[in-house]
Amino acid sequence: MSRKSTLSPSPAATAQGGATQRPPAKRIQMADIARMAGVSTATVSRALSGSPLIQQDTRERIADLARSLNYRVNASAASLRRKDISTVGVVMLDDLDHPIQAASDPFMMAMVACLADTLAERGQDMLLARYGQNRMDQLPDLVETGRVAGLIVMGQWSWHEQLNAMARRGLPMAVWGASVPGTLYAVVGSDNEVGGYLATRHLVDQGCQRIAYLGDVQHPEAALRHQGYLRALREAGHTPREIWQQPILFAAPDLKGIVDDWVKAGAVPDAVFASSDLAAMGLVRALSAHGLHVPRDVRVVGFDDIALAEHVHPSLTTVRQSITAAGPALVQMLADQLQGLHRSPVVLPAELIIRESSLPPPG
Amino acid sequence: MSRKSTLSPSPAATAQGGATQRPPAKRIQMADIARMAGVSTATVSRALSGSPLIQQDTRERIADLARSLNYRVNASAASLRRKDISTVGVVMLDDLDHPIQAASDPFMMAMVACLADTLAERGQDMLLARYGQNRMDQLPDLVETGRVAGLIVMGQWSWHEQLNAMARRGLPMAVWGASVPGTLYAVVGSDNEVGGYLATRHLVDQGCQRIAYLGDVQHPEAALRHQGYLRALREAGHTPREIWQQPILFAAPDLKGIVDDWVKAGAVPDAVFASSDLAAMGLVRALSAHGLHVPRDVRVVGFDDIALAEHVHPSLTTVRQSITAAGPALVQMLADQLQGLHRSPVVLPAELIIRESSLPPPG
DNA sequence: GTGAAAGCGCTAACAA
DNA sequence: TTGTTAGCGCTTTCAC
Numbered sequence: 082m083s084r085k086s087t088l089s090p091s092p093a094a095t096a097q098g099g100a101t102q103r104p105p106a107k108r109i110q111m112a113d114i115a116r117m118a119g120v121s122t123a124t125v126s127r128a129l130s131g132s133p134l135i136q137q138d139t140r141e142r143i144a145d146l147a148r149s150l151n152y153r154v155n156a157s158a159a160s161l162r163r164k165d166i167s168t169v170g171v172v173m174l175d176d177l178d179h180p181i182q183a184a185s186d187p188f189m190m191a192m193v194a195c196l197a198d199t200l201a202e203r204g205q206d207m208l209l210a211r212y213g214q215n216r217m218d219q220l221p222d223l224v225e226t227g228r229v230a231g232l233i234v235m236g237q238w239s240w241h242e243q244l245n246a247m248a249r250r251g252l253p254m255a256v257w258g259a260s261v262p263g264t265l266y267a268v269v270g271s272d273n274e275v276g277g278y279l280a281t282r283h284l285v286d287q288g289c290q291r292i293a294y295l296g297d298v299q300h301p302e303a304a305l306r307h308q309g310y311l312r313a314l315r316e317a318g319h320t321p322r323e324i325w326q327q328p329i330l331f332a333a334p335d336l337k338g339i340v341d342d343w344v345k346a347g348a349v350p351d352a353v354f355a356s357s358d359l360a361a362m363g364l365v366r367a368l369s370a371h372g373l374h375v376p377r378d379v380r381v382v383g384f385d386d387i388a389l390a391e392h393v394h395p396s397l398t399t400v401r402q403s404i405t406a407a408g409p410a411l412v413q414m415l416a417d418q419l420q421g422l423h424r425s426p427v428v429l430p431a432e433l434i435i436r437e438s439s440l441p442p443p444g
Numbered sequence: 445m446s447r448k449s450t451l452s453p454s455p456a457a458t459a460q461g462g463a464t465q466r467p468p469a470k471r472i473q474m475a476d477i478a479r480m481a482g483v484s485t486a487t488v489s490r491a492l493s494g495s496p497l498i499q500q501d502t503r504e505r506i507a508d509l510a511r512s513l514n515y516r517v518n519a520s521a522a523s524l525r526r527k528d529i530s531t532v533g534v535v536m537l538d539d540l541d542h543p544i545q546a547a548s549d550p551f552m553m554a555m556v557a558c559l560a561d562t563l564a565e566r567g568q569d570m571l572l573a574r575y576g577q578n579r580m581d582q583l584p585d586l587v588e589t590g591r592v593a594g595l596i597v598m599g600q601w602s603w604h605e606q607l608n609a610m611a612r613r614g615l616p617m618a619v620w621g622a623s624v625p626g627t628l629y630a631v632v633g634s635d636n637e638v639g640g641y642l643a644t645r646h647l648v649d650q651g652c653q654r655i656a657y658l659g660d661v662q663h664p665e666a667a668l669r670h671q672g673y674l675r676a677l678r679e680a681g682h683t684p685r686e687i688w689q690q691p692i693l694f695a696a697p698d699l700k701g702i703v704d705d706w707v708k709a710g711a712v713p714d715a716v717f718a719s720s721d722l723a724a725m726g727l728v729r730a731l732s733a734h735g736l737h738v739p740r741d742v743r744v745v746g747f748d749d750i751a752l753a754e755h756v757h758p759s760l761t762t763v764r765q766s767i768t769a770a771g772p773a774l775v776q777m778l779a780d781q782l783q784g785l786h787r788s789p790v791v792l793p794a795e796l797i798i799r800e801s802s803l804p805p806p807g
Numbered sequence: 808g809t810g811a812a813a814g815c816g817c818t819a820a821c822a823a
Numbered sequence: 824t825t826g827t828t829a830g831c832g833c834t835t836t837c838a839c
Contacts, residue, residue, distance in 0.1 A: 110816060121826050126818055134824065156589040157529075158816035161520050162831050168571075173557070190553035194536070197574050206591060208531075209572040211560050226519040227832090228569060359752070366757035389722070393756060394729035473832060484810045489834055497808060521832035525815050590816090 109152050117150075118143050129154060168206040169415065170229035171196050172220065174236035175213050186359060187387040188402065189235055192257065195408030196233060203412065217243055224252055231415045233257070237268075237301060255414035257407065259301035260426040267418055268426040269410045273302050276400040276431030277309025280354045280382040283398070283433055285317040287440070289352035289380055293325035295339070295364065296356025303356045306384060310354055324348050329360060336360065336367035344371055351379060352439070358383035358390045358399055365395070365438070374442075381438040391436065398439035401432045472515050480513075481506050492517060531569040532778065533592035534559055535583065537599035538576050549722060550750040551765065552598055555620065558771030559596060566775065580606055587615055594778045596620070600631075600664060618777035620770065622664040623789040630781055631789040632773045636665045639763040639794030640672025643717045643745040646761070646796055648680040650803070652715035652743055656688035658702070658727065659719025666719045669747060673717055687711050692723060699723065699730035707734055714742060715802070721746035721753045721762055728758070728801070737805075744801040754799065761802035764795045 115122040120139070128135045128143040135143075146152075160166060171193060193209065200207045208229050212220055217240065223229045230253065234244065237258030244256060248265035260268040284292050294310045296303035307326070314321050324346055327339050343349045355361035361383030365375045375381050375395055383390060386401035406429050417424050478485040483502070491498045491506040498506075509515075523529060534556060556572065563570045571592050575583055580603065586592045593616065597607065600621030607619060611628040623631040647655050657673045659666035670689070677684050687709055690702050706712045718724035724746030728738045738744050738758055746753060749764035769792050780787050 112816080122817075123819080123827080124825060127825090130818090136824065139824085151588070153585060153588040155524075155816050156591045157520050157524050158590075158831090159818070160831095161524055161833090162816080162818045164831065166520075171572075173560075187550055187553070190550070190556075193553075193556075193572070194574060197536075197572055201573060207572050209534075209556070209560055209570050210564060211557060222516060225514070225516040227521075228519045359755075362752065362757075363755045366755055366759065369757045389725065389752065392722075392726045392729055394725075394732045396729065475832080485833075486811080486835075487809060490809085493834090499808060502808080518832050521815090522834070523815095524817090525832080525834045527815065 109150055111152075111154065114143065114147055114150065114152055118146055126154075166227060166230040167204065168208050168229045169200055169412070170208045170210065170223045170232045172223075172232055172234045173209070173211045174217075174234060174238055174240055175211055186357075187389065188358070188385040188404070191388065191404050192235060192407060195404050196411065199408040199412045221247055221250065221252055231255070231419050233411050233415055239299065241301070253415065253418040255411050255418060257411060259305050261301050264426075267414050267424060269407060269414050269429070270302065270426070271400075271402040271407070271429050271431045273305035273431070274309040274312070276384060276402075276433075277306035277354065277356075278313045279309070279431065279433040280306075280384070280398075280400050281310045281313035282316070283435065283439060284352040284354065284380055284382060285313055285319070287352070287380060290319070291322075291325070291348075291350040292319065292352045292354060293327065293343075293350035294321075294354050294356070295327050295329055295336075295360050297328050298326070299328065300356075306354075306356050322348065325350055336363040337370065340364070340367040340371055340373075349373065349379070352381070353379060354382050354384075356384050358385045358387045358397055361397055361399070361438070362389075362393060365393075376438050376440060377442045380440075383438075386434055390434075395437035398436045399434050401434050403429055403432070406430075472513055474515075474517065477506065477510055477513065477515055481509050489517075529590060529593040530567065531571050531592045532563055532775070533571045533573065533586045533595045535586075535595055535597045535599075536572070536574045537580075537597060537601055537603055538574060549720070550752065551721070551748040551767070554751065554767050555598060555770060558767050559774065562771040562775045584610055584613065584615055594618075594782050596774050596778055602662065604664070616778065616781040618774050618781060620774060622668050624664050627789075630777050630787060632770065632777050632792070633665065633789070634765040634770070634792045634794045636668035636794065637672040637675070639747060639765075639796075640669035640717065640719075641676045642672070642794065642796040643669075643747070643761075643763050644673040644676035645679070646798065646802060647715040647717065647743055647745060648676055648682070650715070650743055653682070654685075654688070654711075654713040655682065655715045655717060656690065656706075656713035657684075657717050657719070658690050658692050658699075658723050660691050661689070662691065663719075669717075669719050685711065688713055699726040700733065703727070703730040703734055703736075712736065712742070715744070716742060717745050717747075719747050721748045721750045721760055724760055724762070724801070725752075725756060728756075739801050739803060740805050743803075746801075749797055753797075758800035761799045762797050764797050766792055766795070769793075 111122050111125050115125045118125065124135060124139065125143055128140040129147060173189060197207050224232060232252065232254040234254055234256045237256055241261065245265045247254065255267045255269060257269055259270045259273055281292060292314065294307055296306055298304045298307050311321060324342065329339065353364060355364055361381050364381060368375060368379055373379055383397050383399035386399045390397040390399050410427050410429060414424060414427060474485050474488050478488045481488065487498060487502065488506055491503040492510060536552060560570050587595060595615065595617040597617055597619040600607065600619055604624065608628045610617065618630045618632060620632055622633045622636055644655060655677065657670055659669060661667045661670050674684060687706065692702065716727060718727055724744050727744060731738060731742055736742055746760050746762035749762045753760040753762050773790050773792060777787060777790060
């Protein structure tokens with residue numbers, strides 16, 4: 082089991098007297114199997130990959146031998162020879178380099194998990210990496226050093242230009258987000274405009290008159306949600322007020338300050354559409370610090386439908402982005418890119434999930 | 445940019461008339477650089493890896509050439525030749541194969557992100573995979589096919605025996621969790637017993653008399669937290685009641701049913717120590733469905749200190765597991781395993797973070 | 808200091 | 824059907 086590695090032992094471990102070395106048993110390989118089976122490596126290779134060229138019994142004999150010796154073909158060697166990379170890079174882009182930011186977004190992380198499963202089903206490996214603004218230029222390395230066949234990118238954020246540049250360089254990739262004019266890369270995303278519309282329309286239907294929006298309109302997805310919000314408002318004959326359009330940060334917003342502003346201005350909304358569940362939950366807390374209760378005083382709708390949305394108090398009305406649809410769509414989009422097929426953006430339906438936070442309290 | 449791939453195009457894409465092929469530009473390689481620089485590939489290889497054997501100017505000339513041609517050494521080929529795998533497998537074990545379960549645990553996902561960063565800093569890649577009970581036996585494949593040097597395993601759960609079996613086979617791995625007697629694999633984890641003690645002791649100090657525990661004692665980590673809970677109770681002279689030891693599922697507990705039981709039995713506790721923040725948040729909601737308010741009627745303490753704990757209402761008192769300590773510890777533990785060094789379990793300190801959910805309400 | 812040559816472990820023409 | 828041979832793209836002795 083001698084496995085060379087760049088890793089170095091910890092000081093603690095080297096200092097420790099009781100450390101023991103494992104016997105360096107040589108790893109078996111294809112030539113060994115071939116010799117023992119009395120055939121060539123070519124035959125072993127074909128047998129193990131299930132080639133129909135090999136006779137039934139030869140194949141089984143070899144398969145049995147391999148199994149009993151616990152032999153497995155070396156994936157890297159095979160991949161090198163075959164010139165066929167079965168690993169996909171999944172990249173989480175973060176605005177800051179604060180440890181764990183986009184990573185703390187449960188929606189993104191659920192997507193990562195779904196991608197892992199989707200890729201696994203297709204027999205592909207997933208290389209996961211986080212990149213911040215500073216290392217952004219190293220992103221193409223993953224592809225150019227041949228470690229991954231292509232990239233699935235999450236967190237379009239403010240990286241639009243860099244992503245476009247990468248697309249121009251011909252990097253195969255699929256991006257989760259929203260397509261804006263001039264987008265050169267392949268995009269998969271939810272129908273953010275309709276999502277925003279549904280959320281706001283629902284609040285209008287509840288009789289809300291003073292509906293605020295919480296979201297960073299610099300962010301392409303949030304901008305579309307805002308457009309949907311405006312459309313619903315327009316339809317209802319409401320006029321959006323400036324103080325109710327709050328350009329908060331997507332992940333770590335200062336909700337307290339915003340509620341303060343509302344209270345000071347005597348302009349507390351009777352409903353808020355927040356562009357993420359995280360923001361919505363933070364808002365509930367910020368409001369309650371001012372003695373404002375959700376949904377009694379303020380109705381709240383979020384976006385994403387993270388797992389927790391159903392389990393917090395009050396449970397959160399939200400716009401569901403279907404992760405189980407998103408993962409396969411992204412993987413397929415990348416597969417198409419790798420075939421050299423350019424596809425137009427994929428827009429997944431968004432669905433309003435009504436829970437307690439936007440409904441009249443039972444009392 | 446011809447990149448062969450096992451991926452097949454989607455029906456939608458093939459059907460689509462507007463699909464365009466990218467020109468199959470041949471990828472440059474070391475031999476090309478060598479030819480253009482008028483040296484051998486050996487020299488290029490050495491120059492690019494910064495070997496001191498190569499003369500300063502030769503090295504720079506080659507480096508410049510490579511950069512201008514946007515050449516990068518093929519990582520797989522190099523790794524094959526060098527017999528040195530710089531990829532680590534990070535595995536999330538799930539109890540069910542319900543899509544996204546442990547993956548929906550923000551604590552685990554934050555850890556994954558931290559591992560990604562820690563490994564990246566060391567120049568290692570991270571292969572992320574989820575495994576359920578059914579595919580569990582395929583886990584060693586990752587190592588045995590040479591895709592990864594070793595495994596970092598999260599979600600010890602009820603897999604103890606399988607993990608032990610893998611350790612016996614000599615698979616290099618480091619597991620996040622708790623060490624129980626007879627554990628053969630390398631373990632890194634928080635000080636769960638002390639964490640449970642601190643949480644419960646804090647509730648005792650608040651004057652709580654009827655303190656319940658919520659957690660699956662089958663789970664090694666939860667069992668230790670329970671022991672800490674019992675120790676604090678014992679110290680305070682309290683007797684733990686049966687109905688207040690609830691063996692809930694770690695990730696998706698039926699909190700409603702438990703609260704129902706308490707109410708029916710007329711045995712509603714005045715405080716609950718939950719073995720995860722997720723469970724604590726669910727409990728807050730389940731209690732409120734019965735008109736019970738946190739912290740007014742029931743004080744609650746969680747475990748983990750996920751990012752959201754601070755931002756929900758009421759903000760959650762909890763026991764922090766330091767992710768920033770855990771990630772590096774796991775990586776180092778695996779590094780030591782790969783060196784053949786057996787180290788004893790690493791136990792990281794747990795810290796009580798006091799917030800609203802366990803304190804008397806301000807009113 | 809640099810180059811020639813021999814592989815890493817496997818697959819795929821091409822022959823037989 | 825199976826074996827022979829020639830690499831995949833790189834690193835590294837060993838010689839010069």
